[in-house]
Amino acid sequence: MATYPKWNRALAEYFTSGLPAGSTIYLSVDDDVLESIGQSLGTRIGTSWTDDFLEAVRQTCVASGVGMSLEGVGGYSDGDVPDCIGFLGAMVFAAHRMIGEEDELIGENNYFKRFRQVFGLTEEQPGRPDGLKPAGVEEQYWRRWNRWLASKGFVPSAERGKGGPATRYTHYPLSQALLRQGDKERIERLFFIAERAGTLGRIMDGDGIGLWFRNHSFNSRHLTELASEPDPRRFNAAVDALLELHGSMDWSQDPETGRSSTRTFAQRQLVGSLYRYECPITGNIEYRLYPPMPKRSAASSLEIFKDGRWYVLRAQRPGWFMPLWEESPAGDCRYELRGDDRLSHLVVPSRGFWTLVRDADDPSSTIFANWRPPGIEETFLVLCRAEYAAQMQRLRQDNLLQWSGDPFELMGSNHGWLEFRECMVISREWDDLIPQNADLVEALRPRIGASICLSGGLRVPNRWAWIEGYGPEIKIFAFADHAVLKVLDLSNSESLVFEDEVVTGEPLVPVLSLPQGDYLVEAFTQGPLAARQSFRIVSWKTADATQPPETLFYTDLPSHRLCGAVLSECGDNE
């Protein structure tokens, strides 16, 4: 059996590995997640890794089977990892068990009925168990989790509910449960039917799955709401979960008839992307295959097979491997992977278009990739087949989209593809549009109310951290003229350090003087939360560097290479 500290550490790694800084994290613990994590934890007890996890949690968090005792989860391990992640994960697991129950019906009593089952509490009483009273005592642990995420450069998503006391704190675990067990079973069956009907491919990416999810009618109210979720962070997290489910489908048997009592762990596909490079001297444009790191799995040495050779995938930046060979934007390719039992292939689905943004760390370069969806007022590149040109022109005529110059026709093997450069969505009035190419329109349609831009100052690249005294300039970009901006100090019980209505597009200067700590910026436009971003201020006196440096360049000499003042013979292991 794996101990509670082992599960705690494994959950922390699982939910943050392979993700670039700035990603929104959901602690979405369910049977599949526990099964996936469990593979690396040795020998289990019980029939499943879920049993093993729950036993470990009960041993640490439950006092004599009747009440909760959270003394064992109040500390930190491995430096700064909060010990409460296992406990919080079990709270979310209880929310995942609420098959068929709808959020607004889940009061404290309903939720804690499941909670008692998960934690093995024998006493049949309604409401909160002993040790978890009064309501909200667990909030400190959620805040600890949020702060830890922010300190690693991620954006937390767990938050208090807006409703009354009955749902205020249960909203924390419920906000983290995306696809519940029943939802997954429904969707597996729908995937299977759609694939058989030819309306869904076996190779899909986030855009394709997102479009399918939005346009499908579900019987479940939870799924219907999730499919029309206005918060793009939550919608994208749901699409990621669907993509994972899709990637682990066994297409040879109907899930309805072939499902075993416990889900067996399936291999996943990695969905590749494109990396555009234009030689600044010759103007030659290359599109290369760009492999993402597998999300939620510790870095492993992956290799990819092409033309009779295995190539090692080398890290380029958090969340991404180095670009590989030139690849057609049309996609529809599949390469074998080895090195991680959980991954079988790298695939690129068939594509008619791509939306690519520039490198935030090197905006002057000619490099574009789909690192993130474009923000408001951010220009991007649309690469599409010639048949999408009419739709692009229509969007421009309708004052929805603008770009610079004429579409650029690619030559050679990419003939038939066009680049629309410096595209920018200039209006959010897309509702009345009758699309010719619904997939392109859905991909370009703005879904966010605001973007938070942190720029300037002395930033530590790839970590959302700035040096004290050289903090970021904060700007809100939105379609509205004004937005309410809040800055919360996560290091200090999420206390409010700034709240005011600000003019969008203009820098907010006062936060430049923020002291060392973890902060969360929130933007509200006309009421609801429109954007959220965390960042960290570090001090010269306390900031530590990665040892040794992760990236090294060398000057090559005959039989030697030089790095700074250190000379090594070629072939030496550094």
Added chain:
Amino acid sequence: MSNPDRRYVAVRTVGNIPVLLQHIRHAVRTCRLTGTIPVVKFEKKVQRGEFYVFLAVEGVEGNLPQDVKKVLGLANLRPPYHWPCPAEQIQSMVMRSDIETHGLNSLTYRPFMPPDVGDPFDSSIAARHARANPNASNGFAQLLGWLSLAGSGTWDIFVRACQTLDLDQIIAPHVALRHLQLLGHIEVASDGRRWAVAPPAIVQSSGDHKSLFIAGQRTMKKVAAFRAARVLTERGQPNFDGPPHIELAGEALDWSEFSSAGDIASRLAEILPDLEQWKNTLPAIDRLNTSNFDLEYWTGDRFKPCIFVEGKQSHNVAGMYRLTARSGFANRFVTFYDRREQKWLQADWYALRFLALSAENAPEPAVYSQATFSLLIPAQQRWPILYEKVLVLASGLLPSPAANPGWLQYHGIPLSLCRAVGAKLGVPIKE
């Protein structure tokens, strides 16, 4: 898909559509109703001077709100107001004519304008903007502290860091980049567009004293710890053009993370290739079409426009060229044309200039001073960075302007080392 919460108020009016749109936009913003009235539509086909205007109103049921009426009034749109009209009804009101739609909270289109961060190798522009400034030392210490935390990054980021620390007011960022390379603190990719901090190392000087100094990654936290333990001595670089020179002056608590580089300058002097061998290792620009560029040739003190005939080797001259793109993304860059190999070579500016000089004449001798234990090199004949780095790593000190104008002075170098490196470049050393 139409928005179910959206209804339209329709008004028949006359006038000029762009002017009317301006009035409506102003009125909506004045009343701060961009959330309630997000869009306006115009009937494009004007009949007898009249046309319909439709204002979308969201989240309102019942009668037309007073504040929406106020907007209509401010925009000179007179009653009767047809309210509420669903989206489908608009189509029937305007027959088959087209509708022109404008978002009232539309953004102004602004294509990205890349910041002009210049060429990391272009040393043809002024290197220093002000006199030697001791404050630059502190700025460089912070810059190196930040580079050490960041680990690696782009040229763009480097320039912005120099600007944030106000170092760019004292020294050009491309010079700061070169100085940090010479001192062994960072390495730069062959195209100059990326840098990475080098691992921390203890270096032995090549002079008689065999003192130890540190190079590579060094955070402010680490320096403060060593300072507190009194295990180092610090002094500013000559001219304060780099981070302070730090010598070890005692036993530190923990040097384990530092590599021992030894007397790296002497070792490099042994293994460096000669100029011709080194030239053959330089990256060449692939598939360069010179007809897309305006070319200038380096005459020894400036660039002059020239004609380059593609494919006619006999017409073209070896040397340093500056190419400026006639259109497109690329802007301007400097390269060396190797006539024999018909290749365009990339390297740092001083290296290209040195190759150009060497292609025409034998380099001028450098002068060694036993009295000051230093080497003097004509500034117009500065060595390629790989060779200049040997001179700098011999002492851990950057060169300074010599008393004799137009010469650079490299400190704390034994004569034998100067001769060894000079021989590789074909530069005689005079005593």
